[in-house]
Amino acid sequence: MAITRARKALIAGAVGALAATGSLLTLSTAQADPQTAPTTATATATATDMPTTAETWDYPGAAKIAGEKGIALKRGDGHITLTDCAQPYDLQVRSRLGHFCFAVNSKKGLLTLELPDSFGIDNGAHPVTATLDAGGKESVVKAPVNDYTPMGEAGDAGERSILVELRVTG
Structure with missing residues (x-):
């Protein structure tokens, strides 16, 4: 062929x-088209654009909780959260205002708060360090695992104290 x-x-x-x-x-x-600078109309955000987020570590719903329960939850890393004491909890802080229960979801965690007249921590499976303020003088109390630890007026200081920080340490 x-x-x-x-x-x-x-x-x-x-x-x-x-x-x-x-x-x-x-x-x-x-070959890409040459880039041009955005115009003012396209560079500005509108109300329908997705909002940007910047983590501030502020405790969500803190103002409402302060008004209802008298505890000021300030900032944290999300690993220590206030919970209802009728639900399972990992640690309980006792004060003249009442008992406040917290859930812990990590081996390490941080929560700054203001809980006046705190006098004890009933701790679960995580060791906790509590920082107290008694008239401008700070003290640190280490609460061991599965134990009740007196602090503030019930502890060594014997003074009414404000609990200002909870830190799960392991």
């Missing part, structure tokens, strides 16, 4: 055209 010259020329031309088209597509895809 002999392939005619015309057929050879046609096949060679088609292969060449395909190769040229592929090269042009590759080059045009790789």
Whole structure:
């Protein structure tokens, strides 16, 4: 079977055209359009844009909790959270205002707060360090695992104290 010259020329031309088209597509895809500076209208955010977030570690719902329960929850890393004492909890802080229960979801955690007249910690499975303020003088109490630890007026200091920090240490 002999392939005619015309057929050879046609096949060679088609292969060449395909190769040229592929090269042009590759080059045009790789070339990006030059970037222009955004106009003021596109650079400003609108009310429908997604809000940006910056973590402040503020305790969510703190104002409502302070109004209802008298405990000021300030900031934390989310690993120590106030919970209802009727639910399972990991540690309980006792004060003249009442008993406040906290859930712990990590081996380490931090919560800054203001709980006046605190006098004890009933601790569960996590060792806790509590920082107290008695008239401008800070003291630190280490609460061991599975034990009740007196603090503030019931502890060594014997003074009414404000619990200002809970830290789970292991």
